[in-house]
Amino acid sequence: GPKVLQIPSHQIIDMGQMVTLNCDPVSNHLYFYWYKQILGQQMEFLVNFYNGKVMEKSKLFKDQFSVERPDGSYFTLKIQPTALEDSAVYFCASSSGQGSTEVFFGKGTRLTVV
Amino acid sequence: TQTVSQSDAHVTVFEGDSVELRCNYSYGGSIYLSWYIQHHGHGLQFLLKYYSGNPVVQGVNGFEAEFSKSDSSFHLRKASVHWSDSAVYFCAVSPWTGGYKVVFGSGTRLLVSP
Numbered sequence: 001g002p003k004v005l006q007i008p009s010h011q012i013i014d015m016g017q018m019v020t021l022n023c024d025p026v027s028n029h030l031y032f033y034w035y036k037q038i039l040g041q042q043m044e045f046l047v048n049f050y051n052g053k054v055m056e057k058s059k060l061f062k063d064q065f066s067v068e069r070p071d072g073s074y075f076t077l078k079i080q081p082t083a084l085e086d087s088a089v090y091f092c093a094s095s096s097g098q099g100s101t102e103v104f105f106g107k108g109t110r111l112t113v114v
Numbered sequence: 115t116q117t118v119s120q121s122d123a124h125v126t127v128f129e130g131d132s133v134e135l136r137c138n139y140s141y142g143g144s145i146y147l148s149w150y151i152q153h154h155g156h157g158l159q160f161l162l163k164y165y166s167g168n169p170v171v172q173g174v175n176g177f178e179a180e181f182s183k184s185d186s187s188f189h190l191r192k193a194s195v196h197w198s199d200s201a202v203y204f205c206a207v208s209p210w211t212g213g214y215k216v217v218f219g220s221g222t223r224l225l226v227s228p
Contacts, residue, residue, distance in 0.1 A: 045218075093216075
């Protein structure tokens with residue numbers, strides 16, 4: 001079936017450095033999402049993105065966070081600078097947005113900030 | 115604001131038992147309701163969805179869910195569980211309009227004992 005690919009699967013980074021998480025969404029999908037999940041806890045919405053713009057973001061989407069998808073390439077989440085509390089698994093998702101709730105999720109990128 | 119409540123953080127049953135995982139929601143407008151499963155260390159997998167019509171919807175692997183407008187509920191059921199059903203189950207709501215943001219409940223960890 002359709003797959004959302006996330007690169008890399010694991011990332012370890014020093015606090016204060018910049019990190020970019022990459023997501024290759026399902027082809028022809030129009031809506032893109034990032035979610036944050038701290039180990040064993042709830043899946044928390046960060047942001048959704050459509051037509052080159054952020055549509056909605058949560059309180060967890062701090063000023064240090066940004067998203068973009070230049071020219072149909074990867075949908076990225078950039079954190080600059082990183083903080084210890086940014087350690088989590090970040091899930092990318094995409095959907096067609098055509099009356100379907102089936103949002104397809106990637107396997108996540110485990111980010112560890114040290 | 116849409117909210118999703120999963121009252122049971124943990125449910126333990128024996129293989130072959132039936133199980134019901136509860137989900138209640140709060141939202142003023144029209145929404146989609148769905149269930150996702152997350153096996154340990156993996157991303158989310160879609161199970162089923164409801165947005166209109168027959169309130170009982172069938173999903174993969176023998177799961178079904180029933181929508182109740184009066185109770186604001188969307189409980190997930192399975193008649194006979196297998197050990198491989200052990201996972202975390204997330205209920206989710208998504209509004210019909212806008213960016214199709216998916217809001218998840220806190221999840222129910224199902225443990226199926228042999």
